[in-house]
Amino acid sequence: MKDKITIRKIAELAGVSSATVSKVLNNNGRYSEETRKKILDIIEKYNYQPNQVAKSLRTNKSKTIGIIVPDITNEFFAQIVLAIEKYCDPLGYSVFICNTGENEEKEIQHLKKLEQQRVDGLIYLSGSDKLLQMNTTLPIVCIDRKPKQKHAFIVTSDNFNGGYLAAKKLIENNCNHILIIRDYRDNIPTSDRVLGFESAIKDNSQNTISKYVLKVEVGIEQAKQAVTSLIKNNKFHFDGVFATTDWLAYGGMLALREHGIRIPEDVKIVGYDNISIAKYNSITSVNQNKELLGEKAAEILIGIIENKTDYFQDIVTIPVNLVERNSTFSIS
Amino acid sequence: MKDKITIRKIAELAGVSSATVSKVLNNNGRYSEETRKKILDIIEKYNYQPNQVAKSLRTNKSKTIGIIVPDITNEFFAQIVLAIEKYCDPLGYSVFICNTGENEEKEIQHLKKLEQQRVDGLIYLSGSDKLLQMNTTLPIVCIDRKPKQKHAFIVTSDNFNGGYLAAKKLIENNCNHILIIRDYRDNIPTSDRVLGFESAIKDNSQNTISKYVLKVEVGIEQAKQAVTSLIKNNKFHFDGVFATTDWLAYGGMLALREHGIRIPEDVKIVGYDNISIAKYNSITSVNQNKELLGEKAAEILIGIIENKTDYFQDIVTIPVNLVERNSTFSIS
DNA sequence: ATGAAAGCGCTAACAA
DNA sequence: TTGTTAGCGCTTTCAT
Numbered sequence: 288m289k290d291k292i293t294i295r296k297i298a299e300l301a302g303v304s305s306a307t308v309s310k311v312l313n314n315n316g317r318y319s320e321e322t323r324k325k326i327l328d329i330i331e332k333y334n335y336q337p338n339q340v341a342k343s344l345r346t347n348k349s350k351t352i353g354i355i356v357p358d359i360t361n362e363f364f365a366q367i368v369l370a371i372e373k374y375c376d377p378l379g380y381s382v383f384i385c386n387t388g389e390n391e392e393k394e395i396q397h398l399k400k401l402e403q404q405r406v407d408g409l410i411y412l413s414g415s416d417k418l419l420q421m422n423t424t425l426p427i428v429c430i431d432r433k434p435k436q437k438h439a440f441i442v443t444s445d446n447f448n449g450g451y452l453a454a455k456k457l458i459e460n461n462c463n464h465i466l467i468i469r470d471y472r473d474n475i476p477t478s479d480r481v482l483g484f485e486s487a488i489k490d491n492s493q494n495t496i497s498k499y500v501l502k503v504e505v506g507i508e509q510a511k512q513a514v515t516s517l518i519k520n521n522k523f524h525f526d527g528v529f530a531t532t533d534w535l536a537y538g539g540m541l542a543l544r545e546h547g548i549r550i551p552e553d554v555k556i557v558g559y560d561n562i563s564i565a566k567y568n569s570i571t572s573v574n575q576n577k578e579l580l581g582e583k584a585a586e587i588l589i590g591i592i593e594n595k596t597d598y599f600q601d602i603v604t605i606p607v608n609l610v611e612r613n614s615t616f617s618i619s
Numbered sequence: 620m621k622d623k624i625t626i627r628k629i630a631e632l633a634g635v636s637s638a639t640v641s642k643v644l645n646n647n648g649r650y651s652e653e654t655r656k657k658i659l660d661i662i663e664k665y666n667y668q669p670n671q672v673a674k675s676l677r678t679n680k681s682k683t684i685g686i687i688v689p690d691i692t693n694e695f696f697a698q699i700v701l702a703i704e705k706y707c708d709p710l711g712y713s714v715f716i717c718n719t720g721e722n723e724e725k726e727i728q729h730l731k732k733l734e735q736q737r738v739d740g741l742i743y744l745s746g747s748d749k750l751l752q753m754n755t756t757l758p759i760v761c762i763d764r765k766p767k768q769k770h771a772f773i774v775t776s777d778n779f780n781g782g783y784l785a786a787k788k789l790i791e792n793n794c795n796h797i798l799i800i801r802d803y804r805d806n807i808p809t810s811d812r813v814l815g816f817e818s819a820i821k822d823n824s825q826n827t828i829s830k831y832v833l834k835v836e837v838g839i840e841q842a843k844q845a846v847t848s849l850i851k852n853n854k855f856h857f858d859g860v861f862a863t864t865d866w867l868a869y870g871g872m873l874a875l876r877e878h879g880i881r882i883p884e885d886v887k888i889v890g891y892d893n894i895s896i897a898k899y900n901s902i903t904s905v906n907q908n909k910e911l912l913g914e915k916a917a918e919i920l921i922g923i924i925e926n927k928t929d930y931f932q933d934i935v936t937i938p939v940n941l942v943e944r945n946s947t948f949s950i951s
Numbered sequence: 952a953t954g955a956a957a958g959c960g961c962t963a964a965c966a967a
Numbered sequence: 968t969t970g971t972t973a974g975c976g977c978t979t980t981c982a983t
């Protein structure tokens with residue numbers, strides 16, 4: 288924060304008052320075309336940069352928002368963050384990024400820091416319950432998590448339908464014994480995916496379909512090991528696999544491959560998220576519209592901040608779609 | 620930016636002056652243990668959150684930095700950004716993230732916006748020459764780009780050695796006809812990698828090694844097509860491939876596979892960056908230490924900002940290492 | 952159409 | 968040890 292030229296200096300140079308300069312800068316109040324020209328010239332000439340910090344203090348609006356996210360390195364989150372920033376930038380908002388590593392303490396610390404920076408609003412990407420229950424006066428939009436108690440604005444993917452679509456695809460491909468690999472934790476998005484999946488089984492079959500749920504920690508290796516263990520114990524007699532993330536799908540696929548089980552000939556696989564690991568490995572996946580998730584969240588947040596909108600749904604649900612790849616192709 | 624309790628209110632409640640409260644908050648100046656306790660109690664009780672905006676205005680330090688990056692969605696950049704944020708957070712700095720999509724105009728706009736937010740410093744990840752040549756009084760650290768003219772602090776990976784290591788590995792594996800797939804643009808990191816590669820050829824062979832450079836746009840598809848085209852025109856008689864990014868390596872690999880050319884039996888491949896696409900596809904790759912790149916950049920920047928350091932090298936070079944995978948295994 | 956003046960919340964001399 | 972005061976750069980009434 289080096290010394291920059293101030294509005295007062297500009298005023299002096301233009302032979303007017305700082306109030307007038309301010310008016311010109313913000314196109315409000317009255318001033319003659321002549322003075323406007325003069326002031327703008329000087330501003331140009333001296334490359335004047337308005338001090339947003341002073342402006343923030345005065346107006347009580349910082350033109351910043353904060354994003355609290357587990358890990359920007361996760362492609363899914365990165366895409367959402369990108370979309371948020373893309374939406375905010377043209378509107379003059381700058382965005383703070385805060386990684387938490389899913390650590391609740393860190394989430395809270397970040398929240399406090401952002402409050403002290405007087406951000407105008409927050410977006411929680413997959414925040415913990417503890418974070419969601421903190422009380423703050425800031426407007427908040429949650430993506431991918433539903434706060435159990437508190438009222439908050441929520442943007443979420445249609446997880447139920449995602450699970451439904453996945454099941455439908457497997458059923459269409461004549462899978463009868465299905466393995467579900469899921470995050471062991473009981474979060475709503477995961478559960479909804481599984482519920483949707485089960486619902487499709489009910490709707491589309493005559494109870495001929497069996498399913499087995501494998502709970503694992505989210506990680507390629509963990510999924511791989513869990514599936515390997517099934518195979519080794521002779522418990523793998525499935526012809527379809529649904530995984531609640533692409534990582535889990537990939538991990539499962541690795542285990543199958545290593546044991547000579549062919550995909551899609553012997554087993555069909557559907558993953559979730561449609562991130563690049565699915566793409567590069569030809570895994571059919573339920574696509575989450577990350578751009579829209581981020582964009583909507585930002586749109587709602589800024590809508591609240593500038594209360595340009597009288598009403599917003601509490602929950603906005605973003606549709607999903609199935610992206611078909613090799614892992615579910617029928618060899619007929 | 621809702622109304623919060625101020626330092627003055629705290630002072631009133633504690634029956635002291637705001638100056639005293641400020642001193643307690645910042646542990647400077649003198650005050651009795653008694654008043655300290657009293658003030659801290661009240662702060663706790665009312666959950667007082669110091670207004671960083673006011674503080675910034677007064678002290679001319681915003682405790683924020685900005686990162687200008689092409690695309691946070693790119694895993695390589697994301698890892699660096701994560702490392703930067705991790706370093707900055709405990710030191711009380713918040714970080715603004717700005718994506719540019721490699722658009723020079725957007726870079727400049729972001730620079731201006733960050734200047735207006737009065738960030739204390741900037742980190743450029745792979746910024747364009749135009750951006751690097753903008754004049755600003757802010758301390759700047761560049762990663763992965765060397766400004767041609769201006770003086771600036773630079774953190775860079777040892778690209779030359781990276782290329783060198785890649786070549787050595789291929790030569791060790793008896794590759795004699797090597798295809799180099801590189802970014803068509805003439806940026807320094809890419810060029811250094813190629814220079815290092817060529818240097819290793821000189822050092823390690825008796826001029827028995829031929830090389831052919833294929834310039835492509837950075838993208839999986841582009842690399843794939845370029846290599847496919849070589850194959851179709853019967854111009855592919857290589858036994859080794861070096862690509863200046865993992866994406867290009869992967870694209871090349873896809874083309875080879877499609878035409879029945881086996882890896883590593885017929886052709887060995889070495890990529891660059893060691894991002895997950897290399898991992899998932901068993902491509903040997905030159906690893907860039909993204910954590911250290913980010914951490915060092917942040918360390919230097921904050922060092923400058925707080926001028927705790929009297930001297931910093933202008934250029935800090937981070938070592939690389941080769942991660943060996945299937946794509947270069949010898950079948951002997 | 953323009954300006955004077957107050958004040959946003961904080962810190963840092965300087966006084967007491 | 969504590970308080971008084973000025974002022975960071977801006978916006979916003981209210982005069983003129």
